[in-house]
Amino acid sequence: xxxxARSIRIKGRSFLAVVLTPDLPFEDWLVRLDDLxxxxxxxxxxxxxxxxxxxxxxxxxxxKAMVAALGERGVxxxxxxxxxxxxxxxxxxxxxxxxxxxxxxEMPAADGQAEAQKPSKAQPAEVREAAAPVVRAAPSxxxxxxxxxxxxxxxxxEGDVTVIGSIASGAEVIAGGSIHVYGxxxxxxxxxxxxxxxxxxxxxxxxxxxxxxxxxxxxxDDLPAELRGQAAQLxxxxxxxxxxxxx
Amino acid sequence: MGKVIVVxxxxxxxxxxxxxxxxxxxLAQRNxxxxxxxxxxxxxxxxxxxxxxxxxVYDMIxxxxxxxxxxxxxxxxxxxxxxxxxxxxxxRDKDCLTEEGVERVIGELKKHFDWVICDSPAGIxxxxxxxxxxxxxxxxxxxxxxxxxxDSDRIIGLLDAKTEKAERGERIEKHLLLTRYDVTRAERxxxxxxxxxxxxxxxxxxxIIPESMDxxxxxxxxxxxxxxxxxxxxxxxxxxxxxxxxxxxxxVSIPGEKRGLFGKIFGRRAA
Numbered sequence: 001x002x003x004x005a006r007s008i009r010i011k012g013r014s015f016l017a018v019v020l021t022p023d024l025p026f027e028d029w030l031v032r033l034d035d036l037x038x039x040x041x042x043x044x045x046x047x048x049x050x051x052x053x054x055x056x057x058x059x060x061x062x063x064k065a066m067v068a069a070l071g072e073r074g075v076x077x078x079x080x081x082x083x084x085x086x087x088x089x090x091x092x093x094x095x096x097x098x099x100x101x102x103x104x105x106e107m108p109a110a111d112g113q114a115e116a117q118k119p120s121k122a123q124p125a126e127v128r129e130a131a132a133p134v135v136r137a138a139p140s141x142x143x144x145x146x147x148x149x150x151x152x153x154x155x156x157x158e159g160d161v162t163v164i165g166s167i168a169s170g171a172e173v174i175a176g177g178s179i180h181v182y183g184x185x186x187x188x189x190x191x192x193x194x195x196x197x198x199x200x201x202x203x204x205x206x207x208x209x210x211x212x213x214x215x216x217x218x219x220x221d222d223l224p225a226e227l228r229g230q231a232a233q234l235x236x237x238x239x240x241x242x243x244x245x246x247x
Numbered sequence: 248m249g250k251v252i253v254v255x256x257x258x259x260x261x262x263x264x265x266x267x268x269x270x271x272x273x274l275a276q277r278n279x280x281x282x283x284x285x286x287x288x289x290x291x292x293x294x295x296x297x298x299x300x301x302x303x304v305y306d307m308i309x310x311x312x313x314x315x316x317x318x319x320x321x322x323x324x325x326x327x328x329x330x331x332x333x334x335x336x337x338x339r340d341k342d343c344l345t346e347e348g349v350e351r352v353i354g355e356l357k358k359h360f361d362w363v364i365c366d367s368p369a370g371i372x373x374x375x376x377x378x379x380x381x382x383x384x385x386x387x388x389x390x391x392x393x394x395x396x397x398d399s400d401r402i403i404g405l406l407d408a409k410t411e412k413a414e415r416g417e418r419i420e421k422h423l424l425l426t427r428y429d430v431t432r433a434e435r436x437x438x439x440x441x442x443x444x445x446x447x448x449x450x451x452x453x454x455i456i457p458e459s460m461d462x463x464x465x466x467x468x469x470x471x472x473x474x475x476x477x478x479x480x481x482x483x484x485x486x487x488x489x490x491x492x493x494x495x496x497x498x499v500s501i502p503g504e505k506r507g508l509f510g511k512i513f514g515r516r517a518a
Contacts, residue, residue, distance in 0.1 A: 147449055149404030150397050151371075168400045168447065184446070 017048040017078065022066065024056060030069060037073060044075040050096060054082025063087050147183065148173060157194050169209060178202070190217075197236045202246065206232040216241055249280075251353060251363045252492075253382035254424075255406075257398030259369030261390045262426035265462055267366040268296045268471035269485040270386070270492075275330035276473070277489070279361040282321065284353075285335035286378035287368040288344060294334045297324065298469025308336040311348030317355055326474055331360070341374045353381045371405060379410050384420045384492070386453060390427045391439040396447055399423075403450060422453035424488060429458040430503030441501055454488030456481050457502040 022029045037044070051070070053063065067077050079096035080088065088095050140159045147165035148154055154161060157176040166183035173179055174190040177199050181189070184205035192199030192214040199213055206227050211218045213236045224243060231246040254267045264287075271283040285293035288308065294300040299322045305315035310333075317333075324330035333356070336343070356363045367378035379385060385406050389399040403421060412419045425444060432438045445452060456462075457480050465475035473482045480502065487497055 146407065149407070150400040152404050165449065166447070169397050170401065171404075186447075 017050045018044070019050045019052050019081070020070075020075070020077075021052040022056065026062075026066060026069075030073075033073065033075075044073075048078045049075055050079045050081050051077045051093070052081045053087075058087065060087050060089065064089075064092060067092060141177070142175075148187065150187070155193075166205075167208075175199070188212075192236070199236075201234040202232075204231050206230055206243075211241065213241060249357045249360045249363055250384060251357060251365065251382045252384045252386055253365045253367055253379040254386045254388060255367035255375060255379055255402050256369065256388040256395070257371060257375075257402040258390075258395045261388050261395055262456070262462075263369070263388050264292045264296050264366050265466060265472065266386065266388050266424055266426060266456070266485070267293060267364050269473045269482070270489060271330060271362070271364050272324075272327060272471035273473040273482075273485050273489040274362050274364075274492075275324070275327040277493075278329060280329045280331075280359070281362045281364065282331040282333055282356055282360045284333045284356070284363060284365045286344070286365055286374050288335045288339055288341040288374060289337065290368065291335040291337050293366050294322075294332060295469060296466050296471065297332050299324070299332050299334070300469070303334045306334045306336040307352060308339045308343045310352055311343065311345060317352065326470070341368075341372075344374065344377050346377065346380070349377050350381060371401065375402075376405065376409055379406055381411055382406075382419060383412065384422065385410075386422050386424050386492075387448070387450065388424050388426055389444060389448070391425060391433075391441070391444055393439065396439065396444055399448055403448060421450045422492070423448055423450050424453045424456065426456040427458045428455050428502055433501075433503060452499050453491050454484050455499060455501060456484045456488075 049070075051067070053066075058066070063080070063083065067080075070077055077093045079093050081096045083095050085095065141162060142154070142156045142159070143162045143164065144154065145164050148163055148167045148171040150168045150170035152171045154173045156174070159175070160177035160180065161173050161175040162180040162182070163173065164182050167173055167181055167185050167187040167189065169186040171187035172190065173188070174193045176194045176196060177191065179189045179191045179199075179201045181201075181203035183203075184207055185201075185203035186207045186209070188210040189201050189203075189208060190210075190212040191201050193212075195214060197214040201211055201213065206223070207220075207229060208223070209220050211223075211234055213234065216236060216239055218241045227243055227245060232243055233246050234241055234243045236242070252270075254263050254270070256263050267283050271281045275281045283293060283297065284307065285291050286307075287293070294303055302322050305320035307320065309315040310317050310320050320333055322332045322334065324332065333352075353363060353365075365378045365382065368374040385403075387399050387402060387406075389395050406419050406421060407413050410419050423445070425441065428441075429438060441452075441455065459479065459481045461476050461479035462472050462481050465472040468475055472479065473485045476482055477486075484502075487499075491497055
């Protein structure tokens with residue numbers, strides 16, 4: 001039984017993964033992959049690898065065989081992008097959506113010359129550095145000129161979301177940064193979704209179903225009654241959501 | 248080229264079919280050529296409300312599948328020369344409605360009629376999305392209660408995303424028709440207020456249709472309320488709605504509400 005009213009933290013986090021895009025015939029592609037692996041042993045070792053199959057038409061068995069063939073080579077697939085639900089089953093890596101392109105991953109050079117100039121790949125610290133060139137893009141924001149209707153979901157991990165209009169009951173806005181609503185907030189607003197505890201939620205009229213900042217959430221019932229229907233802002237302080245009237 | 252209207256709501260039982268028939272008959276009485284199209288395959292009702300159920304030979308599915316010509320399937324109203332009905336199939340499955348087929352039928356109807364009014368089935372599935380697909384104007388039928396308002400909000404979102412006009416980057420014209428407005432319940436205060444509904448949905452108001460026995464009586468007679476009893480309160484509200492559809496600017500009065508001392512006019516607009 002639950003005795004303590006402590007909330008569970010659910011956060012989004014983005015990692016850089018290597019995306020492999022096989023082409024057909026698959027056997028030829030594997031030969032080229034083996035060639036790459038021969039030049040740089042352990043290139044894929046310990047790296048998160050996502051398999052992009054959106055350009056291929058494969059059945060479930062073929063996809064399974066592909067994952068297995070990669071597994072034999074020490075390439076562990078953490079997720080599959082662009083696959084139909086019918087192509088996946090419980091024993092396979094999960095399907096992934098919503099990936100965004102990042103900087104190209106440097107491939108081992110063909111002649112080993114470049115390899116010599118670089119510190120040995122065996123050093124784990126170096127590998128990690130190469131694998132995580134997470135460049136934070138300039139802060140971006142999304143401005144919506146229309147109300148967010150019931151059933152719509154706006155996901156914008158890159159930054160702030162500003163809604164000129166209302167967020168309807170049954171609609172949700174998920175932002176990496178803060179959420180500004182110049183209207184009534186009746187649906188769900190999840191700010192700081194990729195681990196930003198400085199994110200805030202502002203609205204003209206607070207009637208939200210659910211509010212979350214950096215994974216900490218509050219439902220409508222947890223909100224102070226005197227704030228209902230008021231212009232309000234919400235922020236995070238010591239892992240608790242604070243709310244106050246905006247005057 | 249005629250204009251295509253979709254009468255939609257998301258929720259069932261709010262008055263889509265009644266409103267389709269009433270608006271169609273009201274437009275036809277202005278000597279405009281009107282066809283009402285039933286998209287509710289498997290649960291057709293529009294033929295009953297129009298009083299044409301015993302004259303249905305072919306339906307839209309027959310036309311789509313090439314078993315009948317469009318002119319064979321169209322049923323002319325016995326009372327109004329310029330009012331036609333294209334019935335839905337009662338026996339077929341809604342999967343028989345194909346996207347290309349619907350596009351072809353609507354395209355052909357637009358050439359011959361001033362107004363093509365599509366009666367959408369409830370829900371947000373195939374039938375409803377196909378009914379709205381080619382629309383120029385949407386009439387969103389809503390009852391003043393929370394579940395209906397939320398479903399309408401969902402439908403408005405779909406209208407802005409899934410229609411041909413929206414996909415071309417144009418805006419589909421949307422109007423709110425508030426139906427089954429109960430004067431006694433409104434007086435008791437146990438119904439959503441008109442302003443609240445307008446604030447939530449933020450689309451312009453086409454009219455408020457009072458809840459009335461006249462509507463039920465007309466349906467049972469097999470006549471749109473705008474034909475059965477033209478002086479009844481709901482009929483008058485539908486006639487006004489049609490004038491607004493034609494671009495006239497008329498103030499909307501709330502049924503049962505007394506006007507102020509100075510004969511205040513209730514000019515209502517949505518954001």
